[in-house]
Amino acid sequence: MDTENQKFYLTKHGLEELAKEYEDLKKIRMAKTKGEAPSIWESEDLNPDYISFKEDIELLEARLLELENVLKNSEIIKKPTGKKAEVIDLGATILVEVDGDKDEFILVDSYEANPILGKISHHSPVGKALIGHRVGDEVVISSPIRSIYKIKKIKYS
């Protein structure tokens, strides 16, 4: 994940989240510069992670720089139409059955990947193997331990 001079392909939701975080953090920086208590702390939809930025201006600046770079070089993943929407590609939310258990994940670019939350990178072995497949396909990954991903549903939002 080399983030300089790199193009970031983001989901619409991912881009909106980053843009919101950027705006919120800018408000915090502005208030801190003026020595005020930012009104954002009273907001009900406050991300609890922002608390760390309240105390640490260096962390705040570093995150703002990172977000600026990403937002400047980002591109929303285009929603495919027609037949292309029936095939797994970047941005697809996929319902699968793996070894008998159901799971759901979204295929994203490296920057947005967070497998714990079901955001799988399209560069990961599983991501790469799923691309190009359709509902009903059984994707066998056997390198070296065999597992079968049965594609149950594909959707793009």
Place this chain on the structure above:
Amino acid sequence: MKNFVDFFHQVGKLKDLPRRGWVLIGAKDPASVSDHSFRMAVMAWILAEKKRKINLEKVIKMALVHDLCELYAGDITPYDYGHLPKNKEDWPDAFDKWPRFSKSKKIKNFLKKQKKEKESLVKITSKMPDGVKKEIMNLWQEYDRGLTKEANFVRQINRLETLLQAFEYGKESQSRPFNSWWIGSEEQIDDPALIKCMLEIAENFYCHEKKK
């Protein structure tokens, strides 16, 4: 200096905290959280050296502190969220599958774990000078949220070290390694160099053994 010594003493307790995954599969002499963090730091250092534009010092520090929080929060595995059979004897078999959760459950589990770990880290670092306290907390938060390229890399190293240990246990006990770690890694690792390393681990500790 007293506060530093207290902190080092607390960090040392991680040498006696076995990693829960190894306990659950019934490993005879389970590796500790310290064992894991130490080898992760070495792996992160060596494997990050080939990468351009990555802050190596940050990577190594992040690997060293990423699991400090487990001292009071414990080592929570995905299996602890309702994926363990009632009978302890059946626990190892659960590791043939990677545990699956709904989208909302994934978020719920993540936030629950994050809260517990943050509280633990605050407790561990409470008597340290502000600068150190902030650095440790920021490194952990970056790691936990995967905010930077360093965090993304160290999160994948975390998987890779765990995978290597799982295959080593498989080789030592002359049994197959449990599928779970491999499947999880195939979904979580996307760095080309780390994928290569992952395949090499499999070749050495699994395919090679099978060919014997």
